[in-house]
Amino acid sequence: xxxxxxxxxxxxxxxxxxxxxxxxxxxxxxxxxxxxxxxxxxxxxxxxxxxxxxxxxxxxxxxxxxxxxxxxxxxxxxxxxxxxxxxxxxxxxxxxxxxxxxxxxxxxxxxxxxxxxxxxxxxxxxxxxxxxxxxxxxxxxxxxxxxxxxxxxxxxxxxxxxxxxxxxxxxxxxxxxxxxxxxxxxxxxxxxxxxxxxxxxxxxxxxxxxxxxxxxxxxxxxxxxxxxxxxxxxxxxxxxxxxxxxxxxxxxxxxxxxxxxxxxxxxxxxxxxxxxxxxxxxxxxxxxxxxxxxxxxxxxxxxxxxxxxxxxxxxxxxxxxxxxxxxxxxxxxxxxxxxxxxxxxxxxxxxxxxxxxxxxxxxxxxxxxxxxxxxxxxxxxx
Amino acid sequence: xxxxxxxxxxxxxxxxxxxxxxxxxxxxxxxxxxxxxxxxxxxxxxxxxxxxxxxxxxxxxxxxxxxxxxxxxxxxxxxxxxxxxxxxxxxxxxxxxxxxxxxxxxxxxxxxxxxxxxxxxxxxxxxxxxxxxxxxxxxxxxxxxxxxxxxxxxxxxxxxxxxxxxxxxxxxxxxxxxxxxxxxxxxxxxxxxxxxxxxxxxxxxxxxxxxxxxxxxxxxxxxxxxxxxxxxxxxxxxxxxxxxxxxxxxxxxxxxxxxxxxxxxxxxxxxxxxxxxxxxxxxxxxxxxxxxxxxxxxxxxxxxxxxxxxxxxxxxxxxxxxxxxxxxxxxxxxxxxxxxxxxxxxxxxxxxxxxxxxxxxxxxxxxxxxxxxxxxxxxxxxxxxxxxxxx
Numbered sequence: 001x002x003x004x005x006x007x008x009x010x011x012x013x014x015x016x017x018x019x020x021x022x023x024x025x026x027x028x029x030x031x032x033x034x035x036x037x038x039x040x041x042x043x044x045x046x047x048x049x050x051x052x053x054x055x056x057x058x059x060x061x062x063x064x065x066x067x068x069x070x071x072x073x074x075x076x077x078x079x080x081x082x083x084x085x086x087x088x089x090x091x092x093x094x095x096x097x098x099x100x101x102x103x104x105x106x107x108x109x110x111x112x113x114x115x116x117x118x119x120x121x122x123x124x125x126x127x128x129x130x131x132x133x134x135x136x137x138x139x140x141x142x143x144x145x146x147x148x149x150x151x152x153x154x155x156x157x158x159x160x161x162x163x164x165x166x167x168x169x170x171x172x173x174x175x176x177x178x179x180x181x182x183x184x185x186x187x188x189x190x191x192x193x194x195x196x197x198x199x200x201x202x203x204x205x206x207x208x209x210x211x212x213x214x215x216x217x218x219x220x221x222x223x224x225x226x227x228x229x230x231x232x233x234x235x236x237x238x239x240x241x242x243x244x245x246x247x248x249x250x251x252x253x254x255x256x257x258x259x260x261x262x263x264x265x266x267x268x269x270x271x272x273x274x275x276x277x278x279x280x281x282x283x284x285x286x287x288x289x290x291x292x293x294x295x296x297x298x299x300x301x302x303x304x305x306x307x308x309x310x311x312x313x314x315x316x317x318x319x320x321x322x323x324x325x326x327x328x329x330x331x332x333x334x335x336x337x338x339x340x341x342x343x344x345x346x347x348x349x350x351x352x353x354x355x356x357x358x359x360x361x362x363x364x365x366x367x368x369x370x371x372x373x374x375x376x377x378x379x380x381x382x
Numbered sequence: 383x384x385x386x387x388x389x390x391x392x393x394x395x396x397x398x399x400x401x402x403x404x405x406x407x408x409x410x411x412x413x414x415x416x417x418x419x420x421x422x423x424x425x426x427x428x429x430x431x432x433x434x435x436x437x438x439x440x441x442x443x444x445x446x447x448x449x450x451x452x453x454x455x456x457x458x459x460x461x462x463x464x465x466x467x468x469x470x471x472x473x474x475x476x477x478x479x480x481x482x483x484x485x486x487x488x489x490x491x492x493x494x495x496x497x498x499x500x501x502x503x504x505x506x507x508x509x510x511x512x513x514x515x516x517x518x519x520x521x522x523x524x525x526x527x528x529x530x531x532x533x534x535x536x537x538x539x540x541x542x543x544x545x546x547x548x549x550x551x552x553x554x555x556x557x558x559x560x561x562x563x564x565x566x567x568x569x570x571x572x573x574x575x576x577x578x579x580x581x582x583x584x585x586x587x588x589x590x591x592x593x594x595x596x597x598x599x600x601x602x603x604x605x606x607x608x609x610x611x612x613x614x615x616x617x618x619x620x621x622x623x624x625x626x627x628x629x630x631x632x633x634x635x636x637x638x639x640x641x642x643x644x645x646x647x648x649x650x651x652x653x654x655x656x657x658x659x660x661x662x663x664x665x666x667x668x669x670x671x672x673x674x675x676x677x678x679x680x681x682x683x684x685x686x687x688x689x690x691x692x693x694x695x696x697x698x699x700x701x702x703x704x705x706x707x708x709x710x711x712x713x714x715x716x717x718x719x720x721x722x723x724x725x726x727x728x729x730x731x732x733x734x735x736x737x738x739x740x741x742x743x744x745x746x747x748x749x750x751x752x753x754x755x756x757x758x759x760x761x762x763x764x765x766x767x768x769x770x771x772x773x
Contacts, residue, residue, distance in 0.1 A: 001384060001385065001386065001387050001388070001391070001454070001683065002383055002384045002687075003383060003680075003683065003684055003687060004383070004687065005383070006383075070383050249771075253771045253772065253773060256773055257772070257773065267767075267773040270764075273763070273764075273767035273768075273771075273773045274760070274763045274767065276767055276771055276773060277762075277763035277764075277766035277767040277771065278763070280700070280766050280767075280770060280771060281700050281703055281704055281766070284681055284697055284700050285674065285677040285678065285681055285700070285704065286677070288677050288680035288681040288683075288684055289673075289676065289677040289680060291680075292385075292676075292680045294383075295383050295384070295385045296385060298383060298384075298385070299384075299385040299386065301385065309673050309676060312669075312670070312673050313673055313674070313677050316670075358666075361666045361669050361670055361673075362662075362666065364666075364669040364672075364673060365662065365665035365666040365668070365669040366665070368645060368659070368665050368668045368669050368672060369645060369649060369659045369660075369665070372642040372645065372646075373465075373638045373639075373641070373642050374638075374672060374675070374676050376676050376679060376680055377385055377386060377387055378386075381385065382385045382386045
């Protein structure tokens with residue numbers, strides 16, 4: 001057992017933190033960037049590509065860096081720390097991760113190479129109105145005719161669906177099951193309506209009307225691959241949450257030390273300090289379980305259950321820290337002009353993107369009777 | 383980064399597990415597993431078995447029986463002991479006065495006490511808290527006045543856990559009432575509980591048990607050589623001791639065992655014709671507690687990996703705070719599983735209420751103590767907000 005970062009990992013963290021601090025050290029910059037489409041800074045996206053981060057988890061032969069889940073976790077945490085709006089998890093971990101897991105060698109070379117190079121942003125079009133965080137698709141259906149596939153139906157909300165250069169789409173297969181398809185951004189019969197989310201990022205309604213599509217990989221039911229990709233993305237989001245919670249708490253304690261009321265700084269009030277202490281407890285527990293989930297992934301353990309564990313705790317702690325960060329700031333915490341509320345907004349969005357705490361709790365609850373105790377260092381995690 | 387324990391640590395864990403489950407009498411472990419209080423003899427028998435195998439005081443200096451283990455080994459040792467329902471070595475001996483004697487005692491005191499303390503030949507109790515000095519320990523008022531070669535002790539201690547079994551007491555007393563700061567002018571004295579002038583009154587707790595006592599001192603004469611460390615520097619020893627008290631206080635292994643029991647009980651208890659374990663409210667309550675317990679265990683492992691020179695990591699306050707809350711949540715869960723049967727706490731022969739349901743409410747009430755002792759959770763919040771967050 002070893003939960004310490006090695007020197008290369010520490011170097012990576014330092015480099016990513018420096019790049020993102022230059023870009024978003026001033027929270028006003030993020031506010032401006034997220035006001036205009038595509039909701040992130042294309043120049044920063046290029047810088048992430050130049051640093052190799054957009055190909056971080058992919059094999060070198062596909063233009064990647066061949067790094068592992070812990071490196072991805074480090075980047076996600078640093079993104080959360082400054083709320084960088086670039087779609088690292090959505091494009092690299094989720095859409096890219098699916099291509100890497102399911103795609104043919106040719107697809108990996110083409111799609112991952114373009115992603116890693118910063119020339120093409122992929123997105124995963126999966127959510128459907130009426131469905132709640134399932135691994136399957138039903139509202140978009142795939143049809144085969146003469147060896148070619150077309151898709152019909154609506155996906156929404158699709159994170160960064162309007163900006164994406166290429167879409168990985170889940171669709172119900174004619175014979176049952178859920179397949180994965182690749183749709184180019186300029187395909188015919190593709191209609192996209194983008195909008196701004198509560199956290200400043202973007203989503204879209206994506207309508208397919210007999211849209212030509214290519215099977216990702218060799219086709220067939222991909223529900224398991226989707227389940228796994230969602231789990232890996234949940235783990236990455238857990239780290240982004242930890243980074244965001246860390247800054248939310250730090251911002252709050254700084255405020256308590258400087259803001260004066262009744263002639264004294266707020267940290268003279270034990271009622272406020274105690275709430276900050278409880279936020280710290282939540283943060284450290286979340287940090288532990290997020291890191292553990294990444295190491296489970298590294299060990300090729302039960303990544304789906306580990307992700308549910310990380311999601312359950314980061315959902316609960318993210319709400320706790322997000323809400324109390326605003327409360328301890330008072331009215332200014334609710335304004336868009338001060339930074340702390342944006343952290344709460346992002347934590348709220350992450351919480352609902354791929355399944356909330358209750359969703360994860362339900363899945364874990366269904367299994368509690370099947371084993372007496374959990375050994376986080378043993379089977380099925382190690 | 384690596385998840386699995388190294389092969390050496392896996393073997394170590396196996397060795398501990400095998401020892402605890404085969405060498406400590408089943409009858410004693412069953413009693414602990416059934417949430418019944420272990421007797422004095424149970425504690426002594428167990429600690430002497432552990433001590434003979436070098437497993438009672440592994441954290442002590444090697445020359446007095448310690449093992450020079452890594453923090454991870456100590457963690458595994460403690461967790462496996464709790465999982466196997468082994469009554470732990472008496473904390474007053476092994477975590478409190480023993481390390482203080484090893485650190486602050488003179489050679490004569492070490493030779494006189496340490497071996498017997500490790501083997502529980504001497505049963506120690508703690509004379510710290512007083513009626514007006516709880517969390518504010520430095521407010522203590524028991525006095526010790528020098529008279530020739532002796533100290534004359536007067537005053538009162540309280541919450542003295544298992545004092546009725548104790549042979550000796552380690553006691554904080556005010557030796558310089560004129561000191562400017564109340565933390566100065568305190569000394570640590572040790573003396574036998576049968577010294578003339580020492581009387582003990584057991585305090586009945588809500589669970590019907592007598593685990594704590596009041597101890598009264600009336601002109602108790604203590605030889606000068608029984609003062610530990612320097613005169614008027616007793617606060618240093620007290621801080622050192624309380625720091626050690628928080629190590630291992632997360633009690634992850636013990637809570638895991640209780641939660642496993644709660645699952646079994648929820649499986650055997652039916653509600654509307656179905657096992658309670660299949661009730662969504664119960665299963666998700668178990669899942670939430672279990673998940674926080676996983677996070678707590680991982681945090682404990684992180685703290686263990688980062689604690690240097692035996693000093694507790696500041697985040698050990700997190701372990702105390704969350705660890706105590708989770709222990710309490712599981713005891714509350716078990717009362718709720720017992721439901722209507724939980725009121726029959728003192729049922730005797732002739733009652734059909736199962737034993738686990740009888741003890742559930744007394745234990746739930748007894749466990750309110752865990753967020754109070756060892757520095758109450760509010761004291762931990764003061765430590766976190768002050769020391770860690772700089773507020």
